[in-house]
Amino acid sequence: MIQEVIVVEGRDDESAVKCAVEAQTIATHGFGIRKSTFALIEKAYQTTGIIIFTDPDHAGESIRKRLSERFPDAKHAYLSREEAKKDGDIGIENASADTIREALKKVRCISRETKVTFSKQDLFDYGLCGAADAAARRDYIGKKLGIGYGNTKVFLSRLNHYGISREEFEEAWTSSIHQIPFEK
Structure with missing residues (x-):
């Protein structure tokens, strides 16, 4: 329960x-x-x-x-x-x-104390913004991390406000590589 x-x-x-x-x-x-x-x-x-x-x-x-x-x-x-x-x-x-x-x-x-682990540059580097299929990528990674879909600004905010670690992000990213055609 x-x-x-x-x-x-x-x-x-x-x-x-x-x-x-x-x-x-x-x-x-x-x-x-x-x-x-x-x-x-x-x-x-x-x-x-x-x-x-x-x-x-x-x-x-x-x-x-x-x-x-x-x-x-x-x-x-x-x-x-x-x-x-x-x-x-x-x-x-x-x-x-x-x-x-x-x-x-x-x-x-x-998290009450927002730790800025991720930047907009990280989203660019992973094709989560500025790419033709960035929205689909954010949707997929958001689902894997349990933070839902968001536009670039919302997604970045959730990554930092929910305390997602680099390791957790990398694990979601790695498990997603074969699901969506990523180009890093």
């Missing part, structure tokens, strides 16, 4: 998570989060902790950002768009139980 309460966007997301793992969930019901829902999340945050697990789309990222500002020590879980897509719809509810379990195994905490 997962000890933290998993915060998702909707009831279908709650159902998908509960089919995958034994855990308590709270649904925000979109961006217009009610005071009573914030109170529930606050109580969970103060007692067991929370894992923010929103959809990998613009609305989900907006909700994640809003929750992160209010609950800075929350943990984060991510799915790639590919893992959460079904019939053109993107959402946690579309992911398989195995994919949800895997994402929850890779939960990350934002």
Whole structure:
């Protein structure tokens, strides 16, 4: 059983998570989060902790950002768009139980002390920006590291804020070389 309460966007997301793992969930019901829902999340945050697990789309990222500002020590879980897509719809509810379990195994905490391990030059060097297929590469590496997809700025921020080590990055990179046509 997962000890933290998993915060998702909707009831279908709650159902998908509960089919995958034994855990308590709270649904925000979109961006217009009610005071009573914030109170529930606050109580969970103060007692067991929370894992923010929103959809990998613009609305989900907006909700994640809003929750992160209010609950800075929350943990984060991510799915790639590919893992959460079904019939053109993107959402946690579309992911398989195995994919949800895997994402929850890779939960990350934002470090209060941002250690700048990676620079934009690193992203250029690895073809994660400035290359024709950089977005696909960031998506794949983000999935391997459990930090999700992000544009160059967001991806770099997540690498540094989630405390990804060079070794961990290199391991994800090395395991990805045969999956996507990389040119380093």
